[in-house]
Amino acid sequence: MVDKKDRENWSIVGQETRRTDAVRKVTGKAKYGFDTTSIVGKEFSDLLYVKILRSECAHGEIEKIDTSKAEEVEGVVKIFKHKNVPDVEYTSYAVSYPEPAPYDQKVLNEKVRFKGEPVAFVAAETKKAAEEAMEKIEIEYNELPIITDPEEALESDVEIHEGGNLIGGEIEIDIGEVDKALEESDVVIEKEYNTQIQKHGHLEFTTALAYYDRRGKLILETPSQVVFPLRRKLSEIIGVPENKLRVKPLEIGTGFGDFNDIGHEDLAVSLVTKETGRPAFICYNKEEQFNLTRRKLAGKFKVRLGSDKEGNINVIDLQAVTDSGAFSNHGQTVTTKVATNGLPMYIKNAENLRFTAKVAYTNKPPSGAFRTYGVDMGSFPRESAIDELAKELDMDPVELRIKNALREGQEDPISKVKVGKGRAIARTVRSCGFKDTLEKGSEKFGWKEKKKEDKEQEGSKKRGIGVASGMQETGVRGGELEACHIKLNDDGTIFITVGGSELGQGLETVASKIAAETVGVKLEDTDIISADTDNTMYSDGIYASGATYTMGNAVVEAAEELRDKIIEKAAEMMEKDPEELETGDSKVYVKGNEEESLTIKEVATDAFHGIRRNQLEGYGDAEDIAAPFSFATHFAEVEVDEDTYDVEVKRYVSVSDIGTPINPEEAEGQIEGQIAMGLGFALSEEMVFDDEGELQNPGLEDYKMLTALDVPNLETHFVETFEPTGPYGAKGAGEIGLLPVSPAIANAISDALGIEFRELPITKEKIMEKLNKNPD
Numbered sequence: 001m002v003d004k005k006d007r008e009n010w011s012i013v014g015q016e017t018r019r020t021d022a023v024r025k026v027t028g029k030a031k032y033g034f035d036t037t038s039i040v041g042k043e044f045s046d047l048l049y050v051k052i053l054r055s056e057c058a059h060g061e062i063e064k065i066d067t068s069k070a071e072e073v074e075g076v077v078k079i080f081k082h083k084n085v086p087d088v089e090y091t092s093y094a095v096s097y098p099e100p101a102p103y104d105q106k107v108l109n110e111k112v113r114f115k116g117e118p119v120a121f122v123a124a125e126t127k128k129a130a131e132e133a134m135e136k137i138e139i140e141y142n143e144l145p146i147i148t149d150p151e152e153a154l155e156s157d158v159e160i161h162e163g164g165n166l167i168g169g170e171i172e173i174d175i176g177e178v179d180k181a182l183e184e185s186d187v188v189i190e191k192e193y194n195t196q197i198q199k200h201g202h203l204e205f206t207t208a209l210a211y212y213d214r215r216g217k218l219i220l221e222t223p224s225q226v227v228f229p230l231r232r233k234l235s236e237i238i239g240v241p242e243n244k245l246r247v248k249p250l251e252i253g254t255g256f257g258d259f260n261d262i263g264h265e266d267l268a269v270s271l272v273t274k275e276t277g278r279p280a281f282i283c284y285n286k287e288e289q290f291n292l293t294r295r296k297l298a299g300k301f302k303v304r305l306g307s308d309k310e311g312n313i314n315v316i317d318l319q320a321v322t323d324s325g326a327f328s329n330h331g332q333t334v335t336t337k338v339a340t341n342g343l344p345m346y347i348k349n350a351e352n353l354r355f356t357a358k359v360a361y362t363n364k365p366p367s368g369a370f371r372t373y374g375v376d377m378g379s380f381p382r383e384s385a386i387d388e389l390a391k392e393l394d395m396d397p398v399e400l401r402i403k404n405a406l407r408e409g410q411e412d413p414i415s416k417v418k419v420g421k422g423r424a425i426a427r428t429v430r431s432c433g434f435k436d437t438l439e440k441g442s443e444k445f446g447w448k449e450k451k452k453e454d455k456e457q458e459g460s461k462k463r464g465i466g467v468a469s470g471m472q473e474t475g476v477r478g479g480e481l482e483a484c485h486i487k488l489n490d491d492g493t494i495f496i497t498v499g500g501s502e503l504g505q506g507l508e509t510v511a512s513k514i515a516a517e518t519v520g521v522k523l524e525d526t527d528i529i530s531a532d533t534d535n536t537m538y539s540d541g542i543y544a545s546g547a548t549y550t551m552g553n554a555v556v557e558a559a560e561e562l563r564d565k566i567i568e569k570a571a572e573m574m575e576k577d578p579e580e581l582e583t584g585d586s587k588v589y590v591k592g593n594e595e596e597s598l599t600i601k602e603v604a605t606d607a608f609h610g611i612r613r614n615q616l617e618g619y620g621d622a623e624d625i626a627a628p629f630s631f632a633t634h635f636a637e638v639e640v641d642e643d644t645y646d647v648e649v650k651r652y653v654s655v656s657d658i659g660t661p662i663n664p665e666e667a668e669g670q671i672e673g674q675i676a677m678g679l680g681f682a683l684s685e686e687m688v689f690d691d692e693g694e695l696q697n698p699g700l701e702d703y704k705m706l707t708a709l710d711v712p713n714l715e716t717h718f719v720e721t722f723e724p725t726g727p728y729g730a731k732g733a734g735e736i737g738l739l740p741v742s743p744a745i746a747n748a749i750s751d752a753l754g755i756e757f758r759e760l761p762i763t764k765e766k767i768m769e770k771l772n773k774n775p776d
Contacts, residue, residue, distance in 0.1 A: 470739025678741025
C-alpha cells in the first residue's frame with residue numbers, strides 16, 4: 001500500500017487537474033436522460049412510450065380496474081395492471097444482499113398505500129396516446145383510513161401492512177450505564193427536535209430505456225448508482241436470467257441516493273420490452289418525479305445529555321421515531337445510521353450511549369436513501385443539544401466540543417455491537433482531524449472576536465453566530481465490494497474499468513488519477529469506462545461516500561499488479577533486477593538514475609510484439625471493512641430581520657477532514673454543494689402533505705430549493721490527515737459537508753434572537769410565531 005512518507009513524490013494525486021470527463025460534458029457530447037427524449041424516437045423506429053397511472057386513493061383496495069376504453073385508444077399496445085404483471089414480492093432496496101428490508105411490495109399492488117402509487121403501466125406508439133389512455137382507465141377502490149403521522153401509525157389499529165405499522169422491530173443500542181450516568185451527572189438537558197421530509201432535487205428528469213440487442217439480450221439504460229444489484233433484482237422480479245440482462249447508466253448529473261433502488265421506471269420499461277419485444281422509453285415530469293421517486297425520512301427526536309460541571313459529557317441518550325412512508329425500503333438502515341455515525345463523536349470522557357428508535361409505515365410516498373443516509377437527521381438534534389448544554393454550563397460551545405471530541409486511537413464502541421442485520425466489526429479511529437477542524441475553523445472564522453460583537457444591527461436586524469460539527473463513516477462497514485481491471489495498451493497507455501457509476505462527483509477522474517500515479521503513467525495516458533454489467537468489473541454500487549475509498553483501494557491493487565508486471569518486463573529488457581527499477585512519467589527507470597530508462601510504450605511494444613508475448617494487466621478488489629470517519633466543523637453568521645422575519649446567511653466557513661484530497665478542487669466543490677443542500681434543509685425545503693396524504697408542493701414552484709443567488713460566499717478549508725487504510729490516505733468527501741449545516745444555522749439564528757429553534761425548516765412563519773410568543 002501507499003506510504004504517507006511518499007507524499008512529496010506524488011505528481012498526480014493531490015494535485016489540481018482537469019476532470020477527465022470535462023470535455024464531453026461541456027461540449028454537450030454527454031447524453032443525459034432528458035437528452036434521450038429528443039433522439040430515442042430516431043434511434044428506434046418501433047419505440048413504445050410508457051406512462052404510469054397513479055392512484056387517486058392514499059389507502060385502499062382495488063375492487064375493480066377497467067381498461068377496456070383505454071385499450072381502444074389508437075396507438076395503445078399493452079396495458080399492465082396488478083393481475084398481469086409478475087406476482088413477486090420484493091423490496092426496492094438495491095444495495096447490499098441479502099437486503100435488510102422486508103419484502104413488502106410488488107410491481108403493481110392490489111392494495112394501494114399512498115396517493116400517487118402506480119396502479120397501471122400504459123405502453124403506446126406515442127406519448128399522447130399513452131396519456132389519453134390513462135385518463136380512460138376506470139378504478140374503484142374500497143377506501144381505508146389514512147395515517148400520515150408516524151407516531152399515530154404506531155398506535156393505530158389500522159394496518160398499512162399486515163402485521164402492523166412498526167417496521168422490523170424496535171432498534172436498540174445500549175452501551176455502558178446510561179441511566180446511572182444520567183443520575184450522576186451535574187447537568188442534564190432533555191429536549192425534543194423534529195426534522196422534515198426533503199426531496200433529492202436533482203434537476204435532471206428520471207428516465208429509463210429498455211430494448212433488445214442483436215444477441216437477444218435485454219438492455220436497460222437508466223440513471224443508476226447500483227447497476228449490478230439492480231440487474232440482480234430485475235432478474236428476480238421479471239424472470240429473466242442475469243446473463244440475459246445488461247444494465248448500464250445513462251449519464252448522471254447527480255444521484256444523492258435517489259438512484260440506489262430499483263424504480264418503477266426500471267420495472268415498467270423492462271416489462272414492456274419483455275412482453276412486446278419492442279424498445280420502451282419513459283421520462284418523468286417534475287410532478288411524477290416528486291411522487292414516484294424516493295425522498296428523505298422525517299424524524300422526531302428526544303435527546304438527553306449529561307455532563308459534570310466542567311463540561312465533561314458523561315452520557316448521550318437519543319430516541320427517534322421516523323417516517324418511512326408506504327414501504328420499508330431503507331427505513332431501518334437509515335434510522336440506524338443516526339446513531340452509528342453520530343453518537344460516538346463526543347466519547348473522549350465517557351462511553352455511555354443509548355439509541356432507541358421505531359420506524360413506521362405511513363400513507364406517504366416511500367422514503368429511500370438520501371445523501372448522508374440519515375446522519376444529517378441526527379446531526380440536527382445532537383448538535384443543537386450540545387449548544388443548549390453549553391448554555392446551561394455557561395461554556396463556549398466550541399470549547400465544549402473540543403473538550404469531548406473523539407480522538408485518534410480511540411475505539412468506536414458502537415462498532416462492536418451487532419445492530420439489526422449488520423455485522424459487528426470493531427473499529428479503531430486511525431485518523432482523526434475532528435479537534436483540528438474546530439480549532440482551525442474557530443481561527444478562520446474569528447469565533448472569539450465575533451462572540452464579543454454586538455448582536456444589534458441597523459434597524460430591526462440582529463446578527464448571530466453558530467457552530468456545529470459532524471462525523472460520517474466512509475462507505476458501509478462490511479457492506480461494499482468494488483473491483484477494478486487495468487490493462488496496458490500497446491502504445492503504453494492504460495485502460496481502466498470500474499463497476500461504480502460516475503454520478504457527476506468525479507469518480508472517473510479520481511480512479512484515473514490513482515491508476516496513473518500508481519502505474520507511473522501520465523494522466524492523459526489513461527482511459528476509463530464505468531458501470532456496465534457487461535463490460536466492467538463488479539461493484540456493489542456508489543453510495544455512502546465510499547467511491548474514492550473502496551473503489552480507490554481496488555484501483556490501487558490493480559494498478560500495483562500492472563506496475564509490477566511492467567517492471568518485470570522492463571527488467572528483462574534492461575537486464576536488471578526488478579528491485580532496481582521504478583516507474584514514473586510514463587517511463588521505467590533505474591532508481592536514482594532516471595536517464596537509464598525505457599518508456600512504458602517501449603515495454604508495451606515488447607509485451608505485445610516481442611519474443612515472449614503477453615497481455616500485461618492487473619486486477620484488484622476491495623471490501624470496505626474499516627469505514628473510517630471523516631469529520632467537519634462549520635461556522636455560520638446570520639442576520640435576522642425581526643420585522644420581515646428574513647434570514648440572510650452573511651458568512652459561512654467550513655473545515656473538513658477527508659484524509660488526502662485526491663483532487664482538491666473537486667473536493668472543494670463537493671463540500672460546497674453539500675452546504676448548499678444543507679442550507680435548503682435548514683431554511684426552506686420541505687415536502688408538505690395534507691391529512692389525506694396528498695403532496696401539496698410537487699414541483700419547484702412551491703418546493704423551495706435554494707439557487708446560486710441564495711447561497712453565500714463559502715469559505716472552504718481542509719485539515720489534511722492520512723488514513724492508513726485508504727488509497728493515498730483518502731477518506732470519504734461526498735456527504736460530510738452536509739452534516740453540520742442545519743444545526744450551525746439553527747444555532748446562529750438562536751444566538752441572534754435568543755430563542756431556540758428545534759424544528760426544521762426554520763421558515764419565516766416559524767420565526768414570526770416564535771417572536772410573537774416571545775416579544776422581548
